[in-house]
Amino acid sequence: LVLPMVRSFLQIAGELLEDVNLKVRQATSWTISYMAEVLPETLKDPNILPIFMQLNTSCLSKEPVMVEHACTAIASFVPLIYDSNNLLEQSCPTYFSIILDRLVQLTDLNNPLVGNVASVR
Numbered sequence: 001l002v003l004p005m006v007r008s009f010l011q012i013a014g015e016l017l018e019d020v021n022l023k024v025r026q027a028t029s030w031t032i033s034y035m036a037e038v039l040p041e042t043l044k045d046p047n048i049l050p051i052f053m054q055l056n057t058s059c060l061s062k063e064p065v066m067v068e069h070a071c072t073a074i075a076s077f078v079p080l081i082y083d084s085n086n087l088l089e090q091s092c093p094t095y096f097s098i099i100l101d102r103l104v105q106l107t108d109l110n111n112p113l114v115g116n117v118a119s120v121r
Contacts, residue, residue: 002039002042003042003045003048006035006039006042006045006048007045007047007048007051009031009035010032010048010051010052010055011051013028013031013032013055014051014054014055014058016028017029017055017058017059017062017066022063025062025063025066026063026065026066026069029059029062029065029066029069029070030069032052032055032056032059032069032070032073033069033070033072033073033076035073036052036072036073036074036076036077037072037073037076040076040077040079040080041080043077043080044080052073052077053095056070056073056074056099057070057095057098057099057102060099060102060103061102071103074099
């Protein structure tokens with residue numbers, strides 16, 4: 001029952017993250033983060049993980065609060081990689097190299113206009 005609801009939400013979340021209303025985008029990114037925190041086991045589903053990672057990596061290039069939500073969601077996901085029943089091992093390096101590259105850009109203290117996170121400081 002939960003997996004179909006999560007799949008449905010993530011499918012429309014991509015559109016909601018592009019909405020013209022900032023509050024809609026922020027609420028959507030928060031909901032993705034909260035879902036990852038409360039229902040991390042749903043991320044083991046091979047149909048959900050790629051969408052989840054795509055949405056979060058796109059949030060890393062948006063407003064600072066959305067970057068924060070994406071980082072929280074990704075942090076909720078990390079323990080699954082070290083789970084003894086790890087089914088995620090093969091796909092994770094690709095996702096994390098993209099995420100790490102984006103986070104390095106976001107924390108460029110020498111150029112706060114480039115990075116959302118650095119500009120908040």
